[in-house]
Amino acid sequence: xxxxxxxxxxxxxxxxxxxxxxxxxxxxxxxxxxxxxxxxxxxxxxxxxxxxxxxxxxxxxxxxxxxxxxxxxxxxxxxxxxxxxxxxxxxxxxxxxxxxxxxxxxxxxxxxxxxxxxxxxxxxxxxxxxxxxxxxxxxxxxxxxxxxxxxxxxxxxxxxxxxxxxxxxxxxxxxxxxxxxxxxxxxxxxxxxxxxxxxxxxxxx
Numbered sequence: 001x002x003x004x005x006x007x008x009x010x011x012x013x014x015x016x017x018x019x020x021x022x023x024x025x026x027x028x029x030x031x032x033x034x035x036x037x038x039x040x041x042x043x044x045x046x047x048x049x050x051x052x053x054x055x056x057x058x059x060x061x062x063x064x065x066x067x068x069x070x071x072x073x074x075x076x077x078x079x080x081x082x083x084x085x086x087x088x089x090x091x092x093x094x095x096x097x098x099x100x101x102x103x104x105x106x107x108x109x110x111x112x113x114x115x116x117x118x119x120x121x122x123x124x125x126x127x128x129x130x131x132x133x134x135x136x137x138x139x140x141x142x143x144x145x146x147x148x149x150x151x152x153x154x155x156x157x158x159x160x161x162x163x164x165x166x167x168x169x170x171x172x173x174x175x176x177x178x179x180x181x182x183x184x185x186x187x188x189x190x191x192x193x194x195x196x197x198x199x200x201x202x203x204x205x
Contacts, residue, residue, distance in 0.1 A: 047173045048097035051090050054166075058086035078155045085153075089166040096173030099134070102181050102192055111194045119194035126193060127182035134175035141168040 025032055065079035098104050111119040145164045153160055185191035 045097050045100050045177075047093050047100070047170070047177075051094040051097055054086055054090040054093060058083060058090060061086060081153060081155050085163045088163055089170075092167045092170035093173070095170050096177050099130075099174045099177040099181065106193055108193050116194065120190065123185065123191045123193040124182075127178070127185055127191065131175060131178045131182060134171050134178050138168060138171040138175055141171055 025034070061079050061083050065076060065083065068079070069075035111122070114122070141164060145161045145168065148159075148161055148164060151160045152158065153163075181191075
């Protein structure tokens with residue numbers, strides 16, 4: 001008794017994983033041919049790369065803390081504080097990347113119940129409120145930095161305004177991205193709120 005592999009591929013040509021003729025996997029000799037999709041790094045924003053950099057700094061910091069604590073039995077005291085600040089920087093810069101992709105949590109149940117024109121108007125109002133919010137918290141963060149002055153970190157002799165500065169950059173980036181999202185939604189005539197099926201569409205800015 002022979003198996004399909006022993007008989008070789010069908011005479012009418014190569015076979016495919018799903019059986020569809022447009023998705024060939026095996027050639028006439030029975031060799032597998034797979035091609036990965038091209039890697040496109042252009043879809044990632046500047047703030048996304050910055051947040052990625054902070055994330056890896058955080059990872060190295062935590063690894064160093066683990067090494068000094070469990071291998072050297074002499075934990076570096078500064079690593080815990082710096083880990084906290086790096087996590088803050090990662091999150092607040094990452095906020096802007098999520099705004100650009102329009103991926104923040106939203107509740108769209110109401111939009112399924114109201115008429116489409118009303119939903120479009122309400123979604124536009126949400127875009128405007130989002131812009132105002134990020135612009136306002138950017139101003140508040142700047143005012144906080146002015147009040148902090150030369151206040152230093154607890155263990156490391158560095159100004160706390162470095163951390164607040166990262167928050168300010170994240171909020172400022174978010175405000176700019178919120179404007180771009182609002183313009184994009186206005187031009188195409190819908191947003192993921194009034195059209196949930198639009199979630200996941202690649203941003204154009």
